[in-house]
Amino acid sequence: MIKIFSTTILLLIVNFSFSSETIIQGNAKGFEGKTIRLTAIQDYITNTTEKLGTATIKDNQFKFKLETEEVIQITLTIEDKSTSFYISAGKVYNISLSFDEEWNRGKIYDKELSLSFSFPQPDDINQLIKKFNNDYAAFFEKNAVLMANRQAQKQIDEFVDQVNSDQRYSRDKFMLAYVKYACASLQDASFYNKQKLTANYLSDSPILYNHKEYMLFYTQFYDNHFKKLILGSKGAELLKYLTLENDLISANKYIQEQIKVKNASFAELYLLYGIFDVYFDKVFNQKSAQDILRQISKNGATKENKIIAGNILKKIQFYGNDNVAPSFSLYDVNKELHQLKEFKGKYIYLNFWASWSLISVKEMQIIKSLHKTFGDKIAFISINLDDNFEDFKAANKRYNYTWTSLHYGNQFEVKEDYQVFTIPTYIIINPKGKIESSQAPNPETIGDYFYKVTK
Helix, strand or coil: CEEEEEEECCCCCCCCCCCCEEEEEEEECCCCCCEEEEEEEEECCCCEEEEEEEEECECCEEEEEEEECCCEEEEEEECCEEEEEEECCCCEEEEEEECCCCCCCCCCCCEECEEEECCCCCCCHHHHHHHHHHHHHHHHHHHHHHHHCCCCHHHHHHHHHHHHCCHHHHCCHHHHHHHHHHHHHHHHHCCCCHHHHHHHHHCCCCCCCCCHHHHHHHHHHCCCHHHHHHHCCCHHHHHHHHHHCCCHHHHHHHHHHHHCCCCHHHHHHHHHHHHHHHHHHCCCCHHHHHHHHHHHHHHCCCHHHHHHHHHHHHHHHHHCCCCECCCCEEEECCCCEEEHHHHCCCEEEEEEECCCCHHHHHHHHHHHHHHHHHCCCEEEEEEECCCCHHHHHHHHHHHCCCCEEEECCCCHHHHHHCCCCCCCEEEEECCCCEEEECCCCCCCCCHHHHHHHCC
16 A cells, blocks of 8 residues: 655655655654654554554654655654644655644653644645544534433534535545544534434444444444343344354455445444453453454455564563563674573563653662662563654763663564554563563553562
């Protein structure tokens, strides 16, 4: 779907393109020498991200070139700061990025980059979405009390008719679907009849796997639905197909009957989302769930279902705390190489931090005390996520970290392998090299656990 051609740091002034090549370029003042990363969501069931490219900001400029066949939402990230917007095939996006300290004051995670478009066009997808979102927010604020009391159906119907008939939105296929499924989510949250919503929005409509609003409606609509189905009076037959007979064809047909759709791919997607939704509730046999996911990842009805099944497998294996810890080879401050396998046979307390993250620097000081107490029995490994190795080296010298402190060396796959979405992140690896906890306690609360495992 998406292909990156190259990255560079030159800024072009043109704001049009004669090919299907999409260009994202602009300036990012205050981030000289930093790495900027371009990502997109690969699937909206697991929210797995796909890395599309990286560039180094030079003379405050950056540039990406890529091809895409459809409108997608992309994210640009610098350090722990990010912004998202939509791109269309064959267009050039000239943007400016900055960081507003006051706006982000008090935020530990999810810091936002300020984004502005140099040549905003009224019919650009981002401007249309902004217009619709403002109208939606104004409607919601005006009618919040009525909606809370389930008395706003007339107002909702009028709003839905109004925005769906707005020609500004109907000219663009993506925008038309954006409005349609945002309205569907509003109606669903306002307790509209489920069967009517299925008929109006799902049963005869194509699956828009890469459309965020469609998938938000889909996951909202079917949240907890699979669990209710398998635990209800009609669940025994479905469980028989899935867990006893390993008959996905019969299971798929049964699901179609129960949720009132005729599309086998849709029913398969429902099953995937259902398994992901209930897996850790243990109301469905986990071994059977993994077998189903493996089958669909190889022989799914669509390539998207195959990808989703594979991503669910990765997620449940990681968060299931029985996953072999991903290997890595990283350098310490003295440029000596260290590998994870060196520490096998001990419990490992692994953390990801950065010198620009105040909370992680603070908690590194607590790790220093923990290391003095437990360092002979527990291996402490700290992986630094600073863009610049020299920043990492300076922080180690300043704070005198005496345990294994490594720099990630811009190996973004290390962050991805360990599902590092926030800084700091803490993980426990057991002596067999398996992840004991992918969301381990922070240094302030981990002490009791260390006493327990080192008795």
